[in-house]
Amino acid sequence: MRAHATTQVATARRRMPTLSPTWAPYVMLAPFVALFLVFGLFPLGFSLYLAFHRWQPAAGLRAMHFVGLGNFAFALRDPWFWLSMRNTLWLALVAGTAQHLVAIPLAVFLQGLAARVRDVLVGAYFMPYITSTVAIAILFSALFSLHHGLLNQLLQGLSRVPLLGAWLPAHAIDWLGQPRFVKPTIAAVVFWRYLGFNVVLYLAALQTIDGDLYEAAQLDGASALQRFWHITLPALRPMMWFAVTLSVIGGLQLFDEPFILTGGHGGPDQAGMTAALYFYREAFDFDDFGGAAAMSWILFGFVALLTWLTGRAFASKSTGESGA
Numbered sequence: 001m002r003a004h005a006t007t008q009v010a011t012a013r014r015r016m017p018t019l020s021p022t023w024a025p026y027v028m029l030a031p032f033v034a035l036f037l038v039f040g041l042f043p044l045g046f047s048l049y050l051a052f053h054r055w056q057p058a059a060g061l062r063a064m065h066f067v068g069l070g071n072f073a074f075a076l077r078d079p080w081f082w083l084s085m086r087n088t089l090w091l092a093l094v095a096g097t098a099q100h101l102v103a104i105p106l107a108v109f110l111q112g113l114a115a116r117v118r119d120v121l122v123g124a125y126f127m128p129y130i131t132s133t134v135a136i137a138i139l140f141s142a143l144f145s146l147h148h149g150l151l152n153q154l155l156q157g158l159s160r161v162p163l164l165g166a167w168l169p170a171h172a173i174d175w176l177g178q179p180r181f182v183k184p185t186i187a188a189v190v191f192w193r194y195l196g197f198n199v200v201l202y203l204a205a206l207q208t209i210d211g212d213l214y215e216a217a218q219l220d221g222a223s224a225l226q227r228f229w230h231i232t233l234p235a236l237r238p239m240m241w242f243a244v245t246l247s248v249i250g251g252l253q254l255f256d257e258p259f260i261l262t263g264g265h266g267g268p269d270q271a272g273m274t275a276a277l278y279f280y281r282e283a284f285d286f287d288d289f290g291g292a293a294a295m296s297w298i299l300f301g302f303v304a305l306l307t308w309l310t311g312r313a314f315a316s317k318s319t320g321e322s323g324a
Contacts, residue, residue, distance in 0.1 A: 051293040058287075071294035081295055083270055084278035085302075090183055091258075091274065092251025095190040099198050099247060100240070106195075107202035108232060122203065125196030137260040140189055144175040144261075151175070176261055179271035186272050189257045194250070198243050205239035206232070241314040248310055252303045255280070275299050 051071055053064045075081050106125075110118050128136075143150050152172040159168040175185045209232065217227050255276035258266070265281070266273025273281075275295070283292035 047293045047296060050290055051297050052290075054288075054290045056287055057289060067290065071290045072298065074291055075295045075298055078291075080270065080273070080278060081275075084266075084273050084275045085299075087183065087270075087272065088252055088254060088274045088276075091187050091190065091254055092248065094183075095187040095194075096244070096247040096251045098187070098191050099195050100244065102191075103195055103198035103243075104202055104233075104236065104240075107199050107206055108228065110199070110203055111206045118203075122196070122200060125199050127196065128193045129197045131193070133256050133260060136189070136193070136257075140261060144185060146172055146174045146177065149175070176272075177268060179267070179269040182262070182267040182271040186257050186261055189261065190251075190254065193257070194247075198247075201239055201243045202236060205236050209235045237314065241311070244314075245307055245310050248306050249303055252299065252306065 050064075052066060052068060054067050054071070055061075055064045110121055113121070142148075146152065149172075152175075155168055156172065173181060175181045213231050214227055217231060222230070253276050254274045258272045258274045258277050259280070261267070262272045262277075264277070266277060276299075279292045279295050279299075282295065283289045
């Protein structure tokens with residue numbers, strides 16, 4: 001009986017179609033390639049095609065009208081487009097610079113802690129990066145609320161302290177209702193959300209530095225600041241290049257935080273309207289998908305330029321140090 005069953009299994013295996021080793025890699029990659037073509041390459045190509053047309057989706061694909069460079073000309077003349085670009089640059093520079101200035105020394109501090117303590121703290125710092133957008137909206141709506149916000153209550157409590165009362169406002173601040181406070185508020189949220197991600201990057205880079213370098217420098221009488229300046233920072237430069245490049249790309253595409261905090265409209269006087277948020281409004285609020293596509297490709301060129309300049313800046317520093 002057992003021999004008969006074995007024979008049947010062997011016969012069934014011989015009847016099963018076999019995959020040639022030549023075609024096996026292509027078959028395994030086919031699902032990813034299909035998804036990439038449908039959800040990645042096709043939208044990219046269609047947005048480029050759309051940038052040269054005027055189109056209202058409700059009228060169907062036949063309603064497309066070729067306008068050449070008209071959408072690009074409209075974008076370059078649009079004052080709201082340049083306002084959104086200025087807001088984006090401000091947020092990217094302020095929030096991005098603060099992230100790296102804090103993340104590097106914080107990673108150095110965490111590196112010196114015990115492994116268990118370090119892992120717990122790194123997990124806590126990294127948690128905002130993986131927190132859902134809805135949870136962030138609820139959290140910061142409660143934090144920055146005008147009448148019942150925790151931040152305003154804290155400031156009002158501290159304003160009663162004699163030494164601090166002269167420096168703090170006695171009344172509640174409308175963080176998202178006054179133009180001068182909107183961008184700093186958004187920058188604070190961006191800083192909070194992405195600091196942990198940069199800390200993880202720099203901490204991973206710190207663990208690759210040979211400890212003998214620090215021991216030799218300490219024996220030679222180098223202080224902690226000198227070891228940080230002459231050993232840690234040069235060793236972190238490749239990771240700094242990578243992290244700053246990601247910050248430049250992510251900062252110029254900032255959308256979630258301004259959308260959440262301003263209700264999708266950019267706040268008072270459009271103080272929190274970033275480029276990505278304005279493209280969204282141009283398409284879905286103003287029903288101009290062609291103009292939004294053209295603006296997105298202008299932003300793409302700007303992102304590529306700043307990424308190239310960032311690479312050149314780090315490469316020139318590395319070249320100068322190696323030449324010295």
